[in-house]
Amino acid sequence: MGVGALIAAALLFGGSAGTAALRHGAQTSPIYGVQLPKGYRDWVLISVAQEKGRNNDIRAILGNAIAVKAFREHRRPFPDGAIIVRLAWRYQSSARNDAVFPAPQSFVAGAPTNVQVSVKDAKRYAASGGWGYGQFEGGLPNQDRALAETCFACHRKLAVTEPGADLVFTSYSP
Amino acid sequence: MGVGALIAAALLFGGSAGTAALRHGAQTSPIYGVQLPKGYRDWVLISVAQEKGRNNDIRAILGNAIAVKAFREHRRPFPDGAIIVRLAWRYQSSARNDAVFPAPQSFVAGAPTNVQVSVKDAKRYAASGGWGYGQFEGGLPNQDRALAETCFACHRKLAVTEPGADLVFTSYSP
Numbered sequence: 001m002g003v004g005a006l007i008a009a010a011l012l013f014g015g016s017a018g019t020a021a022l023r024h025g026a027q028t029s030p031i032y033g034v035q036l037p038k039g040y041r042d043w044v045l046i047s048v049a050q051e052k053g054r055n056n057d058i059r060a061i062l063g064n065a066i067a068v069k070a071f072r073e074h075r076r077p078f079p080d081g082a083i084i085v086r087l088a089w090r091y092q093s094s095a096r097n098d099a100v101f102p103a104p105q106s107f108v109a110g111a112p113t114n115v116q117v118s119v120k121d122a123k124r125y126a127a128s129g130g131w132g133y134g135q136f137e138g139g140l141p142n143q144d145r146a147l148a149e150t151c152f153a154c155h156r157k158l159a160v161t162e163p164g165a166d167l168v169f170t171s172y173s174p
Numbered sequence: 175m176g177v178g179a180l181i182a183a184a185l186l187f188g189g190s191a192g193t194a195a196l197r198h199g200a201q202t203s204p205i206y207g208v209q210l211p212k213g214y215r216d217w218v219l220i221s222v223a224q225e226k227g228r229n230n231d232i233r234a235i236l237g238n239a240i241a242v243k244a245f246r247e248h249r250r251p252f253p254d255g256a257i258i259v260r261l262a263w264r265y266q267s268s269a270r271n272d273a274v275f276p277a278p279q280s281f282v283a284g285a286p287t288n289v290q291v292s293v294k295d296a297k298r299y300a301a302s303g304g305w306g307y308g309q310f311e312g313g314l315p316n317q318d319r320a321l322a323e324t325c326f327a328c329h330r331k332l333a334v335t336e337p338g339a340d341l342v343f344t345s346y347s348p
Contacts, residue, residue: 022271041218041348048222050265060222060234068275079344089347091224097343105227109347157274169271173263173283174215 029134029141031148034119035062036136041084044068047173052093057088058109061170063143071172077130082120086170102137114142116151118168128152129159129167137164203308203315205322208293210310211238212261218242219348224265231262232283241294251304252340256294260344262287289318290325293340302326303333303341312348317320 025050028162043062043157051060090110097106115136122130133151135142142148155167202209217236221313224232237245264284271280289310296304307325309316315324329341 034190044216045219045234045236047283048263049184049268049283050224050232050281051279052281053277055279058222058224058232060219062219087347089222094223096336099335100328100343105225105229107224107226108345109221112348145261154274162270162271169274171282173261174286 026141026143029117029136029148030143030145032119032125032128032132032134034117034134034141036117036133036139036141037083037085037116040083040117041087041117043085045173046062046071046084047170049170051088055088055113056091057113057147058091058107059086059088061086068172071170075121076164076166076168077122078168079124080121084118084165084168084170086116086118088115112138118151118155128154131155131167188270189305200315200317203291203306203310203322204317204319206293206299206302206308208291208306208308208315210289210305210308210313210315211257211259214238214257214289214291215261217259219347220245220258221344223344225262226265229262229287230265231287233260233262233267235260243333245344250338250340250342251296252294252342254295254297258342258344260290260292262289269274287311292325292329303330305329305341 040062043064046061046063046068048058048060062085064083066079067084070078070082089105089112092110093104094106094108097108098104117136119125120130121130121132129152131152132147135147157160158165158167158169167174179234217238220235220237220242222232222234223331224347238257240253241258244252244256254291263286265281266284267278268282270281271282272278274302291308291310293299295306299306303326305326307322309325329343332339332341332343
């Protein structure tokens with residue numbers, strides 16, 4: 001269903017159904033209204049990581065120019081406009097590489113799982129430590145409000161364990 | 175010892191000692207004469223990987239514009255001028271992140287180990303499948319010829335297991 005049809009449906013079925021239908025086609029995350037930034041896949045690498053457990057992924061953290069500069073200069077808190085994007089892919093053994101390598105040892109990125117975006121705006125996101133969050137799957141924002149709430153619920157814990165981190169887990173890897 | 179002192183030593187001790195001394199300060203890899211490309215740390219991410227075993231690292235593969243375009247267009251062989259840079263860091267458990275995460279599950283990039291560079295030039299590097307190689311530590315090329323020989327010795331195996339790969343292990347991760 002296109003945007004036109006969604007708007008038509010909103011007009012036809014009234015505000016409530018319309019809001020739900022339009023949200024299904026929304027380009028921004030719930031709560032925070034964060035968009036997937038244009039061109040983020042070309043941004044500079046901040047670092048890499050691997051999550052075991054339920055995530056079982058391998059990930060890369062990229063940043064826009066404002067974020068990268070702050071990371072490299074160890075500047076905290078991050079200035080407004082900093083955007084950090086975390087890409088993740090299934091963590092998988094590479095039979096292809098292991099056929100060549102001296103031992104079974106190679107793990108690579110499989111299918112993409114999701115992309116998480118953190119946007120710094122101290123005023124707009126004052127209620128969540130200055131950060132707005134969004135999770136994107138296949139280029140579209142996940143509309144689950146409960147999921148969106150887990151972002152700050154987890155990041156805020158860093159304020160206790162490492163007050164100087166400005167709620168950011170990643171460090172820059174040279 | 176600075177470059178000036180190295181040159182002075184070369185003049186003082188003659189050609190042979192001088193060559194060895196100057197090689198110690200060389201900016202290019204043995205065999206291939208590959209340099210660490212200027213600005214590579216700002217290049218676009220191709221993918222990530224993790225090596226267990228003796229390497230025990232987590233890694234990111236970046237590419238220059240020519241390489242990234244070829245990866246994204248699935249173009250093989252790579253055109254001349256393509257440069258692929260593999261950065262690696264110690265793979266380490268993050269007690270810092272695990273203190274916040276729901277379970278001990280977070281692994282991150284520790285200290286950098288080395289940077290490996292592959293340069294495509296079908297004519298110049300015809301004897302090694304069109305690729306020149308170099309390994310850099312702390313920004314300087316490792317001068318061990320035997321180490322440099324292991325690059326092509328391993329990559330060439332891909333010509334057997336996957337002839338269409340143009341000797342490149344990494345695939346692009348969207």
